[in-house]
Amino acid sequence: MKDIVVKLIAKEVGLKMGDVENLVEIPPKEDMGDFAFPCFGLAKKFKSNPMKIAEDLAKKFRKELPKGISNVDFNGAYVNFFIDKKILAKGVLAGAGVIEKKARGEKIMVEFSQANTHKAFHVGHIRGTSVGESLARMAEAFGNSVIRANYQGDTGMHVAKWIWCYNKYHKKESLKKDESWIAGIYVDAIKRLTKNEKLQEEVNEINWKLDSGEDEALNKLWKETRKLSLDALEIIYKDLNTGFDKYYFESEVEQEGKKAAKDLVKKGIAKVDEGATIIDLSRRDDSSKDYSAEHSGEPNDKDKNLGVWVLLRSDGTALYSAKDIVLAQKKFEDYKLDKGIYVVADAQNLHMLQLFKTLELMGFKNVDKLKHRAYGLIRLPTGKMSSRTGDNVLYSDFKKEIVEYARKGLSERVSGLSKNELDARSLVIAVAAIKYSMLKQDMGKTIVFDKKEALRFEGDTGPYLLYSYARASSIVRKVKSKKAVKILDLKDSEVRLLKKINSFEEIVAKAYENLAPNLIANYAFELSQMFNEFYHSCPVLGSEEEGFRLKLVDAFRITLKKSLDLLGIDVLESM
């Protein structure tokens, strides 16, 4: 309905539609109307004071109100527009939760999660995994085809450390498909290596042997433990409502990475320095673009000092930099991508810039199609969460705790549920709590993981959203016979809910544009709040407005469900 207002103003004052669109705002209070147009900017143009302009405009508009606008008023330098609530209501009931597929039809790869084998999957990993899944769903909602890609570190120094430690100190223990056991070996390795730095030489040897593939026993152990890790991860992904269409592994691009690095040396882009193969990106005078994350404010057309990027160790083995160069190209060979999104923590911003810059120097033409969605780290109150030191909260441990907490809550409020049903619902609630808490915050912000806060199910939390949905569903279930839809006088809480539902598509578009699921999360919460206010002030069943209110409840259900779906969160029909 905003477009009606925009068109009206644009025509009258002689501004472009787009300019007016940006100026029109929503007033801070409801009695000031539904849309407002500030006239400060017109003062010079009309050589009059803004207050007078607002008054004149309002009076002019009032003479001939367009359809959909019920009144126009002025307040200070603002022209205030009041929309016809019944027309709004009709529109909302007809089109709730619909996202117009603007025929974008692009092929988009979202690379996310990137969990490594032989390491812990801790609660910090949930953020990137949730963000990636959400972005994938948004892209699909707009009519694109999405390839969810995981890129897993199944090789490299951390694997060498794990295998070294297992062979040397844990050989007697049998291999277990147990996340915390796997994580524990790695932590033990780090501990021992920190204590005695000389041991690193033994690890280097294993790393080299794994790289060359000539030691059969090591190869076998690697394969077995790799599988254990990957199987354990699949279970987690299933919990989190995510999954992948394509798995890339570092082991696949290892050898090509070495080759690519050597080619770069031949081309004069890279060089060998102190035995290692590096690219010096510290001073570049050729033109460059800014490939930094959406979040990092100011576009930068000046050259950045990107430092030195190491591709190969001095023993010739590949670092993940070299592997990433290969992977980027491989993605476009495997699929004809229109866009490639990397969902990678902001701790790696420099790495991503170095990668994009290097690809550009190589003349890789698809570099413009690559985007980095950065997100902030999850920390513990005591500091950084780390798989290396074991200073973290394992996903599997936390899951147990939060599912148990959800189960307790459910048992208290509903009886007669089968064990299976209780388990299933507890998991949905727990996952909603976990994912929502990871998605609701601004992408650039570090999240401090606080278990007490994570186990809170009231207020601005995932369970609150599910609860709101379940309440709405409950009403719909209890309907005996359908009544005619009559729109009588609308209560404030109804109008607020209608307006909120109406803004769904705009919010989703903005979220996708900014690759920011948090906008949808915040929307879902506000939407639920408005529903709950409506719920308390407007009885549905048996009321005079039953037909209409039932439709409104359903419009809410559809919209909230769709919002949560875009976040990768399932709903419950009752809880």
Next chain:
RNA sequence: GCUCCCGUAACUCAGCCUGGAUAGAGUGCUAGCCUUCUAAGCUAGAAGUCGCAGGUUCAAAUCCUGCCGGGAGCGCCA
């Protein structure tokens, strides 16, 4: 030392991109509301130098500069 991110109520945050009318939530606290659609809910109240200082503007939490505080990164981890 250099680069990037963050700094809004006691606590956790939204709003900043795209500047506008008395700065919004949640938690916690205080006081109410379950014989009517699920109280994981709702209503009301107390609570704020929007880190600090300049600048741009008719107008700054929002844009620019500097400083302070916290975090991350900066050559062989990923």
